[in-house]
Amino acid sequence: MKINKQFKMQSFKKIYTRVTQLTKATCTLEATGVGYEEMALVDGKSAQVIKINGRNVTLQVFEGTEGIKTDAEVMFLGKAPSLRLSDELGGRFFNAYGEPIDGKYKPQGKELEIGGPSVNPVRRKQPFDLIETGIAGIDLNNTLLAGQKIPFFADADQPYNSVIAIVALRANADRIILGGIGLSNDDYLYFKNLFTNTDMPERIIGFINTTEDPAVERLLIPDMTLTAAEYFAVEKNEKVLVLLTDMTLYCDALSIVSNRMDQIPSKDSMPGSLYSDLAKIYEKSVQLPSGGSITMISVTTISEGDITHSIPDNTGYITEGQLFLRRDTEIGKVIIDPFRSLSRLKQLVIGKQTREDHPQVMNAAIRLYADAAKAKTKLENGFDLSDYDKRALKFAKEYARHLLAIDVNINISRMLDISWNLFKQNFQPDELGIRKKFIDEYWTKATGVIEEDKNSEEGNMSFVNTSFKQRNKLDVKWQ
Amino acid sequence: MRTGKVKGIISNLVIVAADSAVAQNEICHIRLGKIFLKAEVIKVIGSDAYVQVFENTRGLKVGDEVIFQGHLLEVTLGPGILSKKYDGLQNDLDKVDTVFLSSGYSTDALDMNSEWNFIPLAKQGEIVFAGCWLGEVKEKNIPHKIMVPFKLDGEYQIKSIAEAGRYKITDTIAMLRDKNGNEIEVSMVQKWPVIKPLKGYREKLRPYKLLETGIRVIDMMNPMAEGGTGFIPGPFGSGKTVLQHAIARQAKVDVVIMVACGERANEIVEIFVEFPQLNDPQTGGKLIDRTVIIANTSNMPVASRQASVYTGITIAEYYRAMGLKVLVLADSTSRWAQALREMSNRMEELPGPDAFPMDLPSVISNFYARAGEVKLLNDKSGSITLVGTVSPAGGNLKEPVTEATKKATHSFYALSQSRADSKRYPAIDPIESYSKFLEYPEVVLYLQQTIAPNWKTEVVKMKDRLLQGREAMEQINILGDDNVPVEYHEKFWKAELIDFVVLQQDAFDNVDAFTSLERLYDMQTKIAEICEMHFQFSSYEEVGVFFRSIINLFKQINYSIYQSEEFKNFNRQLDKILNENKQTV
Structure with missing residues (x-):
């Protein structure tokens, strides 16, 4: 049974033994002097105050109320859920209550309640620090910045966990904190093995709730993860990368709780407060003036690409863009869909920190890719293709293979060069709609030929520092 | 107590x-x-x-x-509001010097020790009413009027008024006497409950002036009127925020109030960073000098979201009473509606559609009703133009907030997902969107006088051409390129020309971001000319090639400074191509 030893010692607390009401997830009792959101133990099970009405206090029991008796021992702990913060968290894995699950000692440090206050907007710094991943679908089309929050929208069968793991390892972060929400045990072990086998395993921290744990416990994972992230970003000025997977399961847990609280559901059976609940989490991403930052990359699984469902819909309104994974049958690989993916912060760096032709090349390529999509529809409807259509289709296939596929690993200048070569291979300058200034400079330089595959190894090296090189050499296994 | x-x-x-x-x-x-x-x-x-x-x-x-x-719930009104960054309850966020907003923080809305050069505008013995101008101070680049407190009812006589000079914001600058002989001290600061519209004007007027934004698809196709209301619904990623920021930067008004209601903090930070650097073309000052930001971001307490929109509109009413043109941008009103829903749910009220409270439509329409141009007591005029964004759940425009807002506003800028997907920005759908102001005779007259006598006719023609292009495209998609007459392709490409050249606009390019009315008229004339031309194409493939090349030239023109050498050069090249391909009748 999950009894927290530390909690058990606080025996001076008053113990109540008369539960007046029990539902699947909550129990109610008469008690006084109880604070809102205070933690409690009900027969050793963790619970939290969610409603107070006069003397009646309602507790949400995270593990469920199975077996709880009306004379159960209820002890209030005098504090909201909290975490002990220190550098000792590094390299460790914890459960939703911040207790170790890796068999090692419990870290010491200053205890802080999770889900703390939000950052004063005027103290934020505008994100400026480009995060290179080597994946063109990200770096070229949807450039990420430190302090950004962005989800992967993926169908359940797509390799999203491998993708975020690789993005995390390639990104130049001081700390990676994984919030595993309803992870399958296999995926948990995948992350654990991958992360502990890097050259700096102490960089990694995990707060894990697997499918074997109670669903409602998941609600604590994002706040635990972000409380740790804030410690390292604020106190230690570190660049922290937070991974949250899978946020859809977090939302499902929210809907379970709201349902049990008899709240009126809004769209898709989700609680009416879904937007605020998600915003509280995602808005923790920040670029601090002191140099520390919290970047958030999450996964929101969706059903058959449907982004009108409440969960991806509310997420999209909160996050700074989204990345769509899609299988391109033409090339037989998973790509980052250029149409529906977006990084809202890319405008801050592209063409400024990256080469000046970046914005226009990116837009032209996507527009031509859209033309190819139209041509494809024509083809499917049995119509003849014009010469332009055929060239667009040829371009699209090469573009997907050399740039959109998630197994690409090259630097941004190389991505731009490849784009120009693909343009030259298939189009005339006036079909691009690119500023003459850039045509004059880059069209002439382009060869129109793409050298095969010699890129991946050396391109990769040009943006990772020495200590990162080794990590990149690791053979990251695709699930 | x-x-x-x-x-x-x-x-x-x-x-x-x-x-x-x-x-x-x-x-x-x-x-x-x-x-x-x-x-x-x-x-x-x-x-x-x-x-x-x-x-x-x-x-x-x-x-x-x-x-x-x-x-x-009250706001504090007085000089020093401009360029402030408030939260929804009008706390001055700059005065909170910690990184985190800890619980229970609270600050003065104004700088209570500030001093201002006061110039009296009224004289001793005058009879005044709430909202009458007593004097003015210079706040940034605008003359900030010190007014008779709006809370005062009935008529008052000025017993005394301060001489021109430097006064602390809380100093008494006038003594008023009511009918019963009671005396009231007036300082530069007053308070007003946000929930009540701040009046103090003679009458509300019908909008008649164009509010120039420099955004072509708005100014030409669906113009916004000064003192009017509009809203921008759109799914996420369709460019709502970029569009709103462009409007905030470029609109020809005196004061801009940006209410960030439940939106992303980084978007506000963008304004904090950019506006102090950008010049305000109208005053020569910086853009931040004419801007007030109410930042109640999505992670800040839900209840103050509702307060934030009212705080914003009340400050706008205060500046309008000074005879100024004010623009309020509320992003996003859906978050405010959601805050209402959360509360209504907790109070176990009977829900309306999508669990929103039943009175949502009337709450929304009351809010938009606070906009408008007014004639003040001294016959001068001031205006509030109010543009809200709506974030429809799932991009569905039939949801309660969108529907209620549609009824309460006069212009509608529908952002289309498909336009956004193909990077056709701004993604305002030219056919779905509308502006009722184009039907106002006084607005049409104004357009005739300021742009061109035949302007409205030309705009309608433009819209028709877009519609024809869309129909042609549908036919082509159904029947195939070969099986429709070449004229269909020509119609389709003429619409594409309008789309690429007029509708699409690069908000991140210094030149293309803003188009003056003069340049817009030039552009329209040229495009209309091409659309009226007949070309001789031997096959449908030629049509695309030809139009792609002229679109390319137009793009280069759009990126060039108006009437610059570069601009003229590209125009000459364009004329040359047109002459070569024009069918001689």
């Missing part, structure tokens, strides 16, 4: 047992240890007051002390 005790807590809804009378919407403070949480009464049953707390209620206990404040 009227007090009460906490009796129950459900999230940010707290039930307070009140000791004596309380008023609906009265503000109270709940003591939590050393700090006070601000809250508002939203329902009263017997002696139980249901209050919504503007902060996190963690740690609150039954029996905690509550102190009622005897007033509604």
Whole structure:
């Protein structure tokens, strides 16, 4: 049974033994002097105050109320859920209550309640620090910045966990904190093995709730993860990368709780407060003036690409863009869909920190890719293709293979060069709609030929520092 | 002092047992240890007051002390508001010097020690009413009028007024006497409850002037009128925010109030960073000097989201009463509606559609009704133009907030997902969107006088061409390229020309971002000319090739400074191509 030893010692607390009401997830009792959101133990099970009405206090029991008796021992702990913060968290894995699950000692440090206050907007710094991943679908089309929050929208069968793991390892972060929400045990072990086998395993921290744990416990994972992230970003000025997977399961847990609280559901059976609940989490991403930052990359699984469902819909309104994974049958690989993916912060760096032709090349390529999509529809409807259509289709296939596929690993200048070569291979300058200034400079330089595959190894090296090189050499296994 | 005790807590809804009378919407403070949480009464049953707390209620206990404040939620009005960054309750965020907004923070809205050069505008002995101008101070680049407090009813006589000179903001600058001989001291600061419209004007006028934004698809296709209302619904990623920021930067107004209601913090930071650097072309000052930002971002307490839109519009009304042109941008009103829904749900009210409260449409329409151009007591005029964004769930425009807003506003800028997907920005759908102002005879007259006599006719023709292009495209898609007459392709490509050249606009390019009315007229003339031309194409493939090449030239023109050498050069090249391909009849 999950009894927290530390909690058990606080025996001076008053113990109540008369539960007046029990539902699947909550129990109610008469008690006084109880604070809102205070933690409690009900027969050793963790619970939290969610409603107070006069003397009646309602507790949400995270593990469920199975077996709880009306004379159960209820002890209030005098504090909201909290975490002990220190550098000792590094390299460790914890459960939703911040207790170790890796068999090692419990870290010491200053205890802080999770889900703390939000950052004063005027103290934020505008994100400026480009995060290179080597994946063109990200770096070229949807450039990420430190302090950004962005989800992967993926169908359940797509390799999203491998993708975020690789993005995390390639990104130049001081700390990676994984919030595993309803992870399958296999995926948990995948992350654990991958992360502990890097050259700096102490960089990694995990707060894990697997499918074997109670669903409602998941609600604590994002706040635990972000409380740790804030410690390292604020106190230690570190660049922290937070991974949250899978946020859809977090939302499902929210809907379970709201349902049990008899709240009126809004769209898709989700609680009416879904937007605020998600915003509280995602808005923790920040670029601090002191140099520390919290970047958030999450996964929101969706059903058959449907982004009108409440969960991806509310997420999209909160996050700074989204990345769509899609299988391109033409090339037989998973790509980052250029149409529906977006990084809202890319405008801050592209063409400024990256080469000046970046914005226009990116837009032209996507527009031509859209033309190819139209041509494809024509083809499917049995119509003849014009010469332009055929060239667009040829371009699209090469573009997907050399740039959109998630197994690409090259630097941004190389991505731009490849784009120009693909343009030259298939189009005339006036079909691009690119500023003459850039045509004059880059069209002439382009060869129109793409050298095969010699890129991946050396391109990769040009943006990772020495200590990162080794990590990149690791053979990251695709699930 | 009227007090009460906490009796129950459900999230940010707290039930307070009140000791004596309380008023609906009265503000109270709940003591939590050393700090006070601000809250508002939203329902009263017997002696139980249901209050919504503007902060996190963690740690609150039954029996905690509550102190009622005897007033509604108020804003503080006076010189020094411009360029401030407030939260939804008008706390000055710059005065909170910590990185985190800890519970219970509170600041003065104005700089209470500031001094201003006061110039009297009224004389001793004059009869005045609420809203009459007593004097003015120079705030940034605008003459900030010091007005008779709006809370005063009836007529007053000026007993004395301060001479021109430097005064502290709280100094008495006038003494007024009411009919009964009671004397009232007036300083530069006054307060007003946000929920009530701030009046002090003679009458509201019908909009007749164009509000120039420099955004072609708005100014030409669906113009916004000064004092009018509009809204921008769109799914996420369709460019709502970029469009709103462009409007905030470019609109020809005196004061811009940006209400970030439940939106992303980084978007506000963008304004904090950019606006102090960008020049305001109208005054020569910086853009931040004419801007007030109400930042109640999505992670800040839900209850103050609702307050934030009212705080914004009340400040706008205050500046309008000075005879200024004010633009209010509320992003996004859906978040405000959601905040209403959360509260209504906690109070277990019977829900309306999508669990929103039943009175949502009337709440929204009352809010938009606070916009408008007014004739002040001194016959000068001031205006509030109000543009809200709506974030429809799932991009579905049939949801309650969009529908209610559509009824309450006059222009509608529908952002289309498919346009956004193909990077055709701004993604305003030219056919779905509308502006009722194009039907106002006074607006049409104004356009005739300021742009061109045949302007409206030309705009309608433009829209028709877009529609024809869309129909042609549908035919081509159904029948195939070969099986439709070449004219269909020509129609389709003429619409594409309008789309690429006029509708699409690069908000991140210094030149293309803003198009003056003069340049817009030039552009329209040229495009109309090409659309009226007949070309001789031997096959449909030629049509695309030809139009792609002229679109390319037009793009280069759009990126060139108006009437520059470069601009003229590209125009000459364009004329040459047109002449070569023009069919001689």
